[in-house]
Amino acid sequence: MSVYGLARYLEEQGFKVNVASDAMLIIPHGTLPVYLTIEFKGNLVYISVKHGEELREVLEDLRDSGEDIEEVLEEALSYLTNASLKARLWIEQKGFTPVFDLRRGSIEIYEILEDVLEEAEE
Numbered sequence: 001m002s003v004y005g006l007a008r009y010l011e012e013q014g015f016k017v018n019v020a021s022d023a024m025l026i027i028p029h030g031t032l033p034v035y036l037t038i039e040f041k042g043n044l045v046y047i048s049v050k051h052g053e054e055l056r057e058v059l060e061d062l063r064d065s066g067e068d069i070e071e072v073l074e075e076a077l078s079y080l081t082n083a084s085l086k087a088r089l090w091i092e093q094k095g096f097t098p099v100f101d102l103r104r105g106s107i108e109i110y111e112i113l114e115d116v117l118e119e120a121e122e
Contacts, residue, residue, distance in 0.1 A: 002040055002094065002096070003019060003021075003022055003023060003024070003025055003040055004019065005090075005094070006025060006038065006087060006090055006091070007019050007025055009086075009090045010025070010027065010083065010086060010087060010090075013083075013086050015027050015083050015086070016028060016030070020037075023039055023040045023041070024037060024038065024039045024040070025037070025038040025039075026038075027080065027083045029076040029079055029080060030079075031072075031076070032055065032058060032059075032072065032073065032076045033051060033052030033053075033054050033055050033058055034049065034050070034051045034052070034055065034073075034076050034077070034080065034109060035049075035050055035051075035052075035080070036048070036049055036050075036080045036083050036084055036087075037050055038084075038087055040096070043095075043096055043097055044096070044097050044098075044099050045087075045091045045096045045097065045098050045099065046099045046101060047084050047087060047088070047098055047099065047100050047101065047102065048101045048102065048104070048105050049077070049080055049084075049102045049104075049105030049106050049109070050105050051105065051108065051109050051112070055109065055112055056112050056115070056116060059073070059112065059113060059116045060116055060119070063116055063117075063120055069113065069116065069117070070113065070117075073109065073110075073113055077106060077109065080102075081102065084100065084102060088100075
């Protein structure tokens, strides 16, 4: 029940939400294969940033087309962080405990960005 309530709340806030299961939501970014996962495990709600396998290729294509991929990626992560903060408000109001694990996923994403930028310099 909680997953669906949070999904409805986030949709009302303007986010696209995919219900992956009765315990997990996925909030994708519109243009990059990065997304936020929100997983209910008892009273704890885990919030993480993840990326799709194709992120490197998408960033390479954007770089090759002249896009500022750092700016594009920053915007995507900002969108997901905003979604996580909105989710946190709802989660806490409903008596659950949010557990943020945004750092690990963000670091992985920035490492991919760094690799793509270094390849362009070679």
